[in-house]
Amino acid sequence: MALAVDYIKVGWKQNALDTPLLLYSELDDKRWEVRKVEVFPDGSLGYADRSTPEGTTFLSLEPLPTLLQIALMPEFDAVAITKDEFETIWLKATVRTSEA
Secondary structure, three states: OOOOOEEEEEEEOOOOOOOOOEEEEEEOOOOOEEEEEEEOOOOOEEEEEOOOEEOOEOOOOOOOOOHHHHHOOOOEEEEEOOHHHHHHHHHHHHHHHHHO
16 A cells, blocks of 8 residues: 655745745655755755755755645745656756756
């Protein structure tokens, strides 16, 4: 039996150039991040999985709150996304980094 996997995109309302504007996460059935992509104001991408952090991007040290709990925080806009949408940004982040 396959475990439930969630994919989310969180917009972070902030103005720091070294802090991501968008966070894409793949979550396991206990809401632990499996993979993450961060999009920074300059368009650069950071990514991490359980074995590889890239740049300043790391997986969360605790399970993430529910999508509703995140969305209720005024500094975040959170939405569920499809696996395909996550895979597209993951590929963009990992290919761009490996070509650099």
